[in-house]
Amino acid sequence: MSKVIVVTSGKGGVGKTTSTAALGAALALNGKSVVVVDFDVGLRNLDLIMGAERRVVYDLINVATNQAKLHQALIRDKRIENLWLLPASQTRDKDALNEKGLARVMKELRAQFDFVICDSPAGIERGAIMAMRHADEAVIVTNPEVSSVRDSDRIIGLLDSKTEQAEKGGHVEKHLLITRFDQARAGRGDMLKIDDVLDILLVPLLGVIPESEQVLRASNLGQPVTLANPLSAPARAYSDAARRLLGDSVAMNVPHERYNLISRIFAGRAA
């Protein structure tokens, strides 16, 4: 039973691509066959994070427009043999994706993989709609700050209206992934609290990924953080999130929001 999951957020720079790579690798480590699909046509990045930028020959647009076969475009990961990448085109733009061709590609991917993870571009335009179009489930990536949360809310509205599932009268199952969570800043009251985010978005929590230089380091090495440093805090958080996607119940290890006396005094003043 294959599943199509879109990783989306509305806002840019919140960690969609990082999360796609990390979750994809973690699911593959759990023995599932996984393909990560880059929908950010014209601004592709997933190939870099996966460390496959020199191996891209054909891309999603080539396959969707019948210029190449799917197996010619798929790139197998060098570290895990059941993890694949379908890159986006860098030279085209998002209008090059046609709906019919995309539907055919998604059908082929479904037949071949347990998990199809779609890395959505930022925004609410055509590219983002195309990425969510065929999704069964959605991972909504949010930073604990107001603009990110509001954009996520907007995206949730679109998931409820623009997806194939929604048009059939169905329901896209949604998961909230809070990324770049900074304990120190949360303690100072500079960030939204996790409870506040959940209260606004009303979507079940998939995981909380702490802000960490490990994520940046892994990206620069061209490795998903779950492979680069599996014992680091963000890697463990992503692995737990992946297990929850698989249906396991894993205790939520929320980096707790520290309060000392001084921060409490300042928090009181700020409010």
Next chain:
Amino acid sequence: MSVIVPSRVSLRLLGRSYLAFVLAPEPPFSAWLAELDSRLLRQAGFFTNRPVILDLAALSPSLAETTEITTAIESRGLRLVAVEGVNGDWLPARLAPLPGTPMPVGMFNSNDDKQRTPQARQSRYGLAEPRAGGPVHSLLVEEPVRSGQSLVFPQGDVTVIGSVASGSEVVAGGSIHVYGALRGRAFAGTSGNAGARIFCNRFDAELLVIDGLYKTADDFDPALRGAQVQARLERDVLSVEVFH
């Protein structure tokens, strides 16, 4: 030294309602048209200056037939203001479907939504089914209203079980009840109903409007934030107060 503070002119946004006839042709259309002609012959001037809405749901015509039917009706001197029951894209802008009953949650700039039947949209948003026959005066929304969504219901009251997000809006001809947090904009009494009120369980609204009189977030007492609140008009002043 005295400073003259110019008094603010209040800008009123009002709605008006008037009666329009709804003509719903039944198949076969030629027979129905003949009946209409005989009616017009007996009561000349019956439709003069009266707005008419054409409901083509029963005929489910094609694009060409739609144009044919509307031309046939208009050539008889009837003043069509809108056509319902067909794909809105087939119609010239002046005949686009009116916001009819019920007007469910829609998205801004959403062309797809127009093509969907009201029934399909209703079930998607979990809106309560209107009772068959009788007029609908209230709308119940069981899901949160998300940022960017606009819920418009000029016919009466709107009740939202979830929250109304920042960047979304609820527009109601009557009162608005929000059982969650109200963080977006609420327009009550848009059909000229000064008795309409807005209630919410947690108040953090961006804008409140009743019968065209409004207040923005800057005008609210900070103490009201997060409280259970009622807004109503008192002698043309929008008052917002804690409600127990």
